[in-house]
Amino acid sequence: MDNAIAITGLHKSFGRTKALDGLDLQVRTGEVHGFLGPNGAGKSTTVRVLLGLLHADSGDVRLLGGDPWKDAASLHHRLAYVPGDVSLWPNLSGGEVIDLLGRLRGGLDQGRRKELIERFDLDPRKKGRTYSKGNRQKVAIVAALASNVDLLILDEPTSGLDPLMEATFQDTIQEEREQGRTVLLSSHILAEVEALCDRVSIIRDGRTVETGTLTEMRHLTRTSIIAELAGPPNGLADSDRVHDLKVDGNKVRFDVETTALDAVLRQLSQVGVRSLTSQPPTLEELFLRHYTAEPVAK
Amino acid sequence: MTTILEAPAKSAHSLVGTWHLTRLALRRDRVILPVWVLILALVPAANAGTYNTIYPTMAERAHLTGSIGANPSVAVLYGPAFDLSTAGGYAAWRLGGFMALAIGLMAVFTVTRHTRAEEDTGRAELLASAVLGRYAALTAAVIVSSGASVLIGLLEAATLAGAGLPVVGALAFGLATAFVGLVFTAIAAVAAQLAEYSRTANGIGAAAVGVAFLLRSVGDSTSDAKWISWLSPIGWAQQTRPFAQERWWVLLLPLVATFVIGGVAYLLLPRRDFGAGFLPPRPGPATAAASLRSPLALAWRMHRGPLIGWTVGMAVCGAVFGSIASGVGDIVGDSQQARDILARMGGASVLVDTFLAVMVGVFGMAATLHGVQAALRMRGEETSNRVEPLLSTSVGRLRWATSHLIFAWLGTAAIVLVTGVVMGLSNGLRTHDVGGSVGRLLVAALVQLPAIWVVVGVTVLLFGFLPKFTSAAWGLAGLALVIALLGPVVDAPQSVLDISPFSHTPKLPGQLVTATPLVWLSALAVVALGAGLSAFRRRDIG
Numbered sequence: 104m105d106n107a108i109a110i111t112g113l114h115k116s117f118g119r120t121k122a123l124d125g126l127d128l129q130v131r132t133g134e135v136h137g138f139l140g141p142n143g144a145g146k147s148t149t150v151r152v153l154l155g156l157l158h159a160d161s162g163d164v165r166l167l168g169g170d171p172w173k174d175a176a177s178l179h180h181r182l183a184y185v186p187g188d189v190s191l192w193p194n195l196s197g198g199e200v201i202d203l204l205g206r207l208r209g210g211l212d213q214g215r216r217k218e219l220i221e222r223f224d225l226d227p228r229k230k231g232r233t234y235s236k237g238n239r240q241k242v243a244i245v246a247a248l249a250s251n252v253d254l255l256i257l258d259e260p261t262s263g264l265d266p267l268m269e270a271t272f273q274d275t276i277q278e279e280r281e282q283g284r285t286v287l288l289s290s291h292i293l294a295e296v297e298a299l300c301d302r303v304s305i306i307r308d309g310r311t312v313e314t315g316t317l318t319e320m321r322h323l324t325r326t327s328i329i330a331e332l333a334g335p336p337n338g339l340a341d342s343d344r345v346h347d348l349k350v351d352g353n354k355v356r357f358d359v360e361t362t363a364l365d366a367v368l369r370q371l372s373q374v375g376v377r378s379l380t381s382q383p384p385t386l387e388e389l390f391l392r393h394y395t396a397e398p399v400a401k
Numbered sequence: 402m403t404t405i406l407e408a409p410a411k412s413a414h415s416l417v418g419t420w421h422l423t424r425l426a427l428r429r430d431r432v433i434l435p436v437w438v439l440i441l442a443l444v445p446a447a448n449a450g451t452y453n454t455i456y457p458t459m460a461e462r463a464h465l466t467g468s469i470g471a472n473p474s475v476a477v478l479y480g481p482a483f484d485l486s487t488a489g490g491y492a493a494w495r496l497g498g499f500m501a502l503a504i505g506l507m508a509v510f511t512v513t514r515h516t517r518a519e520e521d522t523g524r525a526e527l528l529a530s531a532v533l534g535r536y537a538a539l540t541a542a543v544i545v546s547s548g549a550s551v552l553i554g555l556l557e558a559a560t561l562a563g564a565g566l567p568v569v570g571a572l573a574f575g576l577a578t579a580f581v582g583l584v585f586t587a588i589a590a591v592a593a594q595l596a597e598y599s600r601t602a603n604g605i606g607a608a609a610v611g612v613a614f615l616l617r618s619v620g621d622s623t624s625d626a627k628w629i630s631w632l633s634p635i636g637w638a639q640q641t642r643p644f645a646q647e648r649w650w651v652l653l654l655p656l657v658a659t660f661v662i663g664g665v666a667y668l669l670l671p672r673r674d675f676g677a678g679f680l681p682p683r684p685g686p687a688t689a690a691a692s693l694r695s696p697l698a699l700a701w702r703m704h705r706g707p708l709i710g711w712t713v714g715m716a717v718c719g720a721v722f723g724s725i726a727s728g729v730g731d732i733v734g735d736s737q738q739a740r741d742i743l744a745r746m747g748g749a750s751v752l753v754d755t756f757l758a759v760m761v762g763v764f765g766m767a768a769t770l771h772g773v774q775a776a777l778r779m780r781g782e783e784t785s786n787r788v789e790p791l792l793s794t795s796v797g798r799l800r801w802a803t804s805h806l807i808f809a810w811l812g813t814a815a816i817v818l819v820t821g822v823v824m825g826l827s828n829g830l831r832t833h834d835v836g837g838s839v840g841r842l843l844v845a846a847l848v849q850l851p852a853i854w855v856v857v858g859v860t861v862l863l864f865g866f867l868p869k870f871t872s873a874a875w876g877l878a879g880l881a882l883v884i885a886l887l888g889p890v891v892d893a894p895q896s897v898l899d900i901s902p903f904s905h906t907p908k909l910p911g912q913l914v915t916a917t918p919l920v921w922l923s924a925l926a927v928v929a930l931g932a933g934l935s936a937f938r939r940r941d942i943g
Contacts, residue, residue, distance in 0.1 A: 151789075151942070151943070154789070154792070154793045155792070156789060156792060156793075156941065156942040156943065157941045157942065157943070158939070158940075158941060175792070175797065175798075176795050176796070176797040177795070179792075179793055179794050179795045179796075180795045182793070183793075184789075184790065184793035186786065186789055186790065188786060189786075189790075190785050190786040190787050191787070192699070192702070192703070192787060193598065194685075194702060194703075195685065195699075195702065196684070196685025196686055196687070198685070198686060198687040198688050198689065199685060199686060199688070199689040199690075199693060200689075201689075202688055202689035202693065202694075203689055203693050203694070203698075203699060204790060204791075204794060206689075206693075206694040207694070207695075207696070207791065207794035207795060207796050208794045208795060209795060227687040227688070228684040228685055228686065228687050229684060229685070230683075230684070230685050232597075232598075243790065246790075256793075
C-alpha cells in the first residue's frame with residue numbers, strides 16, 4: 104500500500120454551497136503531509152469526509168486501503184484525530200478523556216501517555232470546562248499521540264498552543280515520523296509546515312491547486328534578482344519568463360521564473376556581472392500566491 | 402453593538418449598560434418571547450369562550466360545581482374550585498394553575514438564557530470587557546423576564562375583559578398570573594448565581610416550579626392540611642380567587658417574595674467569580690477508572706445526575722400522592738348532596754382509583770420529559786463537537802446513539818417503575834394492603850411506557866431526519882401532554898384527542914387493561930426509533 108490516503112475528484116455540497124469541488128489528495132504511507140489552504144477552502148470538510156462523518160457526493164476516497172464511510176469503525180482502530188477546536192465533557196477530567204479516547208481506539212501506551220503529559224506540561228486532573236483553549240488542545244494531542252495507530256489526522260492541532268508547546272509539538276511529530284507513522288497535518292503555521300512536512304498540498308475553493316515537496320514548489324515560483332552589470336542588459340526584456348524588469352543604466356532588477364534562472368544568469372554573465380543578489384521566494388510568498396491568485400491551469 | 406461602546410466611561414455605576422443589554426436580550430428573544438406572551442395571554446379568554454357552549458344552563462353549572470368542583474382527583478391537577486357558576490370562575494379554576502406553571506417556566510428559561518447561558522458560551526465575557534456594570538446583565542435579564550410576565554398578565558386581563566367577563570376579575574386573574582412570573586424570575590436569578598452551568602440553573606428553576614405545583618396539589622387534595630397550598634406561589638395565584646370575591650391582599654405575598662428572593666440574588670452575585678458558580682470546581686482523577694472504556698460508560702456519566710434526580714423527585718411525589726389518595730373521599734364533604742354525588746360516581750373506592758389513575762398518568766407524562774431530555778442529549782453532543790472525537794475512534798454511530806437512547810428508554814422505565822412501587826407502598830401502608838396496592842400501581846405505572854416511548858421515538862425520528870429541528874421534540878411532547886390533560890375538559894373532538902399517545906393509555910387502576918393500544922403504541926415507538934436511527938446512520942454529522 105503506497106498511499107495512506109488517496110482522494111480523487113471529491114465533491115461535497117451543503118445545500119447550494121460547494122465545499123469541495125473535485126479535490127485530489129495523495130498522502131504516501133510514512134510521510135508527513137501538509138494540508139494547506141485559506142480559511143473556508145475545504146480542509147476541515149475533507150478531514151470530516153476522511154473520518155466518515157460526512158458522506159461524499161461523488162469522487163473516490165480511499166483511507167488505509169478502505170472506504171472511510173463503509174469501513175469507518177474498523178479503519179478507526181488505526182487512526183487518531185485531533186480537531187482544531189476541541190470540546191471536552193464538562194464533568195470529565197482531562198486524564199479521563201485521554202484514557203477514554205485511547206481505550207476506544209483500542210489501547211493506549213501508558214509510558215507514552217505519562218511522558219507526553221509531562222512534556223506538554225498538562226494537568227490531567229482538571230475538569231473539561233476549566234481548561235483553556237490551548238490546554239483542551241493538549242488533551243486531544245496527548246490522547247492521539249499516546250495511541251498506537253498508523254495514521255494521525257491533525258486539523259490545525261496547534262491553534263492556541265504557546266510557542267514553547269508548539270516546539271514540543273514539532274519534536275513529537277518528528278519522532279512519530281521516525282517511527283514510520285503517516286501524518287496528515289492541516290495547518291496555518293508555515294514554519295511548522297516547513298519544519299515537519301515532506302510534501303504539501305494546497306487547496307483553494309475546494310480544489311487542489313498545488314501538490315508536491317516544498318523544493319518542487321519553490322521551482323514553480325520566481326526568484327528576485329538585483330544585479331549590477333558591466334554594460335547595458337541585452338534582451339532581458341524579450342524573455343517572457345522575466346517579470347517586472349527595471350533597468351537603471353547598468354543596474355537591473357527583475358523577477359525570474361525559477362526554472363529559467365539558469366538561462367537568464369548565462370545571459371547576464373555574457374554582459375559581465377559586477378554584483379548580484381538573488382532572493383528565493385519565501386514560504387509566505389509561495390502561499391500567498393496560491394491563496395490569492397486564480398487557480399493555476401492544469 | 403457599537404452603542405455599548407458609547408456608554409459613558411465616566412460612570413463606574415454598577416448598573417451602567419443595563420439598557421443596552423435589555424435591548425440586546427429583546428432582540429435575541431424577538432421570536433421566542435412573543436410566542437410565550439401570545440399563547441399565554443390568549444389561552445384563558447379562548448377557554449372562557451367555550452364555557453357558555455359547554456354549560457349553557459344554570460342546572461348544568463350547578464351540577465358542575467357539585468361534582469367536578471368537589472372531586473379531589475380533579476383538584477389535585479387544577480386546584481380549588483371557588484365558583485364554577487360563571488365563565489370567569491370556571492376559566493380561573495381550569496387554567497389558573499397551568500398559567501402559573503407556564504409563566505414560571507417562561508421566567509426561569511428567560512432569566513437563565515440571558516445570565517448563566519451567556520457566561521457558559523463566553524459571550525458575556527466579551528460584553529463584560531466593555532463598559533458594563535457588575536449588575537447590568539442580571540438586571541437586564543430580570544427586566545426582560547418581569548416585563549414579559551407583566552405584559553402577559555395585562556394582555557390576559559384585557560382579552561378576558563374583551564370577552565365580556567367582569568373587568569375586576571379579569572384584572573385579578575392577570576395580576577395573579579403575572580406575579581407568579583415575578584417570583585420565578587427572582588428564583589431563577591438566584592439559581593443563576595448558584596449553578597455552574599446553564600443546564601443546572603434551568604434544572605434548579607424548573608424544579609422550583611415543580612415543587613410549587615406539587616405543594617399546591619398536596620394542599621388542594623387533602624382536607625386537613627390545606628395550608629400547604631399557601632407555601633406555593635402557584636397556590637397564591639389561585640387563592641387570589643379571581644372572579645370569586647377577589648382577595649387582593651393575597652397579591653402582596655408574591656410581591657414580597659419577589660423582593661426578598663431577588664435581593665438574595667443581588668447579594669450573591671458580587672460574591673462569586675465571573676463564569677463560576679458558588680461551589681468551587683474540584684479537581685478530578687488524573688486517570689480514568691477501569692470501567693470508563695465504552696460509550697455507554699461515558700453516557701452514564703452524563704445521564705446519571707438527571708436520572709437520579711428525576712427518579713428521587715418522582716418517587717417523593719409518588720409517596721405523597723399515594724398516601725393522600727386513601728383520604729380523598731373525605732374531601733367531598735358530609736352533606737347529603739355530596740354523599741349522593743359520591744355514590745353516583747361509584748363510591749369512595751372508585752374515587753380513590755380515579756385519583757390514583759390521574760396521578761399515575763401525570764407521572765408518566767413527567768417521565769416523558771426526562772425521556773425527551775435524554776434523547777436530546779445526542780443532538781447536544783453533536784452540536785458541541787463532542788461526538789466527532791468519539792466517532793473518529795472505533796465507536797460506530799449506532800453504538801454511540803444506543804448508549805444515549807438506553808437512558809431515554811430504560812431510564813424512563815426505571816422512573817415509572819420506582820414511582821409506581823413507591824406510590825403503591827405508601828398507599829398500601831394507609832389501606833393495610835401493601836401487596837395488592839403495589840401490584841396494582843406497578844401495572845398502572847408500566848402501562849404508561851408505550852406512550853412515553855412513542856414521544857421518545859418521535860424525538861429520535863427528528864434527530865435522524867431533521868437534526869436542525871430536533872428540539873422541536875419539546876414542542877411535540879408539550880402538545881401531547883396538553884391535549885391529554887386539557888383536551889377532555891374543553892370537550893375537544895375525539896380526532897384531536899387521538900393525536901396524543903397518552904389519550905390511548907388505559908386509565909389504571911380502575912379500568913380494565915386493554916392490550917391493543919399498548920401493542921400498537923409500542924410498535925409505533927419501535928418503528929420511529931428504527932427509522933430515526935437508520936436515517937442517522939446515513940446522514941452527515943454536524
